[in-house]
Every structure is written in C-alpha cells, then in structure tokens.
Amino acid sequence: MKTSRKIGLAVAQMGPMHLADDRAAAVARLMEMMREAKSRSADLVVFPELALTTFFPRYWMLEKEAEDKFFEKSMPNAAVQPLFDLAVELGIGFYLGYAELTPERRRFNTAILVDKTGRIVQKYRKIHLPGHADHKVNAPFQHLEKKFFDVGDLGFTVADALGATIGMCICNDRRWPETWRVLSLQGAELGLVGYNTPSWNIHWNEPVHLRMHTHLIALQASAYQNAMWIGAAAKCGSEDGFHMIGGSVIVAPSGEIAAQSSSEEDEVIFANIDLAIGDTFREHVFNFAKHRRPEHYRLIVERTAAGPAVKPTESPPE
C-alpha cells in the first residue's frame, strides 16, 4: 500500500443568504464555520459559490445595479478582511466564491484559494455558465449567469497548496466531464467546487429529485474517473422563497461519499482525506500514460456541438 498523505478537509455548507443579508452577516457566518472546521483539525475549508450574497442571478436587473449590489471590486476588501485575518490566526486555508468586478469592468463568477498565510494562491473564473441572458418574464425566477458574467479566462486552474495539488471549478462546471479531466491532466489530486443549485428547473418540468441525483452521480463518477478527492460546498435552502438543494459532499477517488451534509443550513462536514488513495487509482485503472488514447478523442476539441458520425478510416464493416 501507498504511504498515507493525509490532509484535513472541511466543507462548509451555507444555508440561505437573503437579499436583506449584508456582507458582514455572510462573513460572520463563514468565520463561525471556519472556527468549527479548525476545531476538527482542518487544513482547508471549502465555502460555496457566491458565498457573500444571495444567488442574485435569479433576479432580473441591469448589469450596473448588479455590479453595485453584488460584485466585489477587490479581494480581500474591508468587509471580507476579517475572514482572511481569522484564517491567518487559525492557520487554515479556504476556498471562497464571489462575484468579481475587475478594474476593466469585466464581471466573473470567481473562486479563490487562500493559504494559511492569508495569501491568494489560486484564482478560478467559472467557464461553464448555465442559464440565459434574456428576461424570461413568465418564469418564477431567472438564471441570468450568461447575462451577468463573462466566460472565465483563466482556464481550469491547478496549484500546489496546503499539502495537495488542488484544482478548482464552480457549480455547473461539475456536470461537465471535461472540467475534471483538464484538472486531473494537470495533476490535481483534490478538486474543490462551490455551488448554488435551484431545486426547480425553469426550462422544463424536470422531476425535482433529479437535481440531487444528478449532482451526486456527476461528482461520484468524476472523482472516480479522475482518481481525485472532491470537496463540494452548497449554498442551499430557501433564499427569499427560492429553494436550492444542499447535498454538500466529500467524495473519495473510489467514487464513495466520505461525508455528506444532512441539513439545508450552515453545516460543516469533515474528512481526514488520504491523498494516497488517489495514487492507487492513478497507478492502475486510470494510469493515463498506459491507457489513454488521445488520438481518438479529437472531436472533444474539434467540435462544440454534435455533428455527423465520422466514417471509420480503417477497414470498414465487412
């Protein structure tokens, strides 16, 4: 067996953040959960996507209004600085999602990884933006990520930090197998993802139970297929009447769930994860050098949408 390489991983799920809740309220809740994570010997705590505000893409508004109310112009800023200070004091790293407004006035759905010295060691900007840009006037709520955010321009980012090679993604990215593969091809052995997932699909009459089901199977298969640990943090429950799924999890490289939230409130889950378990899967079933065949994968980058079947180039069917 491999020599253990353990790190303490906490996932801090957040219950609802209402429109009336300000940044100070969010940061106070994150700090409370950071203390709890540290009390369980966590090296790292994962917070949700857009953790500082309500999930505002559900509301139709002008971009300028969204920028003023929901975007961060710098990070850390005065409101978030206490969280950074506490991380340094406790000696704990964290993943945090927030809406980023750049000096060039570009808007991204962003997550950062902060190390135990309070330094931002990695940034990721969400690539797979779900939803729409138009106003769906008859829908009970909107999903305006394609209106409020630019497609991320940093690629799928991986960095060595906190004792592991860590890859980052955000929410809808987790449903796309390309996300996890691009992370594992950069050596990621731990993937972090925050999310806000509405319990109802405004686009079609999707059975509600599928929202949790597809969330879990996508994470479990992706952890397995990439020999990675995954930590996934929900913002969940009913934000001003709009319900979102919980189901925060820590998934092992076996595809097994090592820890799962059991509430739709603020809740910290923890596992002392052994990165060496991933090494075993990387050495055998998912030994990429031995088994991958990129010459047969070209359509993945050559096509965006489905096209006609490609005729086999060698001996045709007899």
Next chain:
Amino acid sequence: MKTSRKIGLAVAQMGPMHLADDRAAAVARLMEMMREAKSRSADLVVFPELALTTFFPRYWMLEKEAEDKFFEKSMPNAAVQPLFDLAVELGIGFYLGYAELTPERRRFNTAILVDKTGRIVQKYRKIHLPGHADHKVNAPFQHLEKKFFDVGDLGFTVADALGATIGMCICNDRRWPETWRVLSLQGAELGLVGYNTPSWNIHWNEPVHLRMHTHLIALQASAYQNAMWIGAAAKCGSEDGFHMIGGSVIVAPSGEIAAQSSSEEDEVIFANIDLAIGDTFREHVFNFAKHRRPEHYRLIVERTAAGPAVKPTESPPE
C-alpha cells in the same frame, strides 16, 4: 414535452461460459435470449463482450494458441450463422462482442451491430484495452488484453440503425468519459456496451464492492452527461472458478437505472426506451452549442498523462 420516440431495448446478460463450452453452446444460449427479447417486443438485444467464449484473457498462452481457440476468422461464420438467421426470422437487431482475427492477422476485441435484415451495419474495435501484456506468474489469473489485442483502429463508431443513432463501446471503455463524449458528439442517443469484469483486481487489494459501485456510477453519470440511453450487458458469474460481476443495466439520460439484472445467470432485461427524454437534456443542461467551451479542453488531446499545471494566460491572481 417532446414527442415520444420509443424503441424496445433488451439487454441479454450471460452467465458463465466455461473453457469446455463450445461456440454452439454459446450461440444456443444467445438464440434463447433473443427469442425472449423478441417476446417482449424488443427491436434490439445487446449481448456481452466476447460472448462466444470464456473470458480467455485471464489465461497465459501464446498468441497462436489464443487465435486458434478463441478468435473468429470471419463474421458471421458457420457457428454464428444460426444467430443471424434467427435475427432475420424474428426481425430483431443485435450487438455482439467477439474476438476478431483479420485476414492480415491482426487481433481486435470487437463488437458488431446487426440490423433486422441480418446485415452488419456497424463495427467497433475496443480502444481502451485494460490489463497488461506480461505474465504475472504470481497472480491468481491474468488480464492479458494488452497482449492479445491491438488497440482499435476504427475510432468510436456511431451509426443510424434500428430507429436510433447508436454508439458502441466495449467494457473498460465505459469508465473513460472521453468514450461517451466522442459518441455523443456524433449524435449518439443510445450507447451499447458489453463487458466482462473480474470481481477481483489482481493489481491491488481493491475492496470487492467497488467493482459494482464504480461500474454503475460511471454508466449513470455518462448517460446523464451525454443525454444518452445506455444498454450494458455483462458476462458474469464464475467461469471455471473465476468470478465476474453482473449488474447489466439500462440507464436513462437522467442517470436513473431503468432496468437492472438480478442474477449472475443468463437473464434478459428490457425497457421500452423513449429517445425523446434525451432530447430534453440535450436542449437544456447539456446544450453543447450553448455551453461547451472546447478552447479550454485542449489538454484532453494534447496530453496523454498528467503534466504540470498550466499557468493562466490572463490576469494572474491579485
């Protein structure tokens, strides 16, 4: 809702084929299950990988010996012809896996799709060959696919047949997300896979329950992520003392299991699958044209194995 487009899909799991069992015995069992499939109004029945013989890559032998005993020099041949004839008589298509020896004496792990007129309309040769080529003298059995087979040279094949756009793969291919993505990028709405999966892993002390678990989560997530139906047929049970998992399934584009075998014997499962369910997923969550970002997927084809993290090209972390 979409207009239903239903086809009858049967999956015919096979119990063990021992070394002493000849082709005639295999074909008789396949014909029996083909009749049962037809009795449930199946348009198509999926048989396992290497359905005509025992799973011979578990035995060390010279290539010539394997060719003589376990490979088909033509298809159909005299032994298999009755299965083709019955398909025509009943008006049912089938997927069949077998070991193929070409006129150039190349060896492939192959599957064919045969339509209701008995014509081979599609051929696939396995790309992700698991196992090893050397003799593991201390192992209780071998997994010599890398010795006995060449890597498939036809790509991941898709064809319109039997009322659906059908993609094919074999056994270990199902664990690789690239397989299913390359099929769905060619419009596949139904994926077929036969497999032989040993219950023990000779490479490391893998907990036995993971073999079934990872098989199921990989299929469920892949069906969902590609908005496809999947029919998966096991050869299973104890072949001359070497046990293989069953778990034959029909999986819906929701990632839900629509039918699953409950034995480790010959067993036919059936679902009247509605291809239109896949259309809904393709139109929304997995609308590739709207949401995929191939410019960020390049590592999938540019690297075989994991390499260093790629530095973000745009604005670095602050």
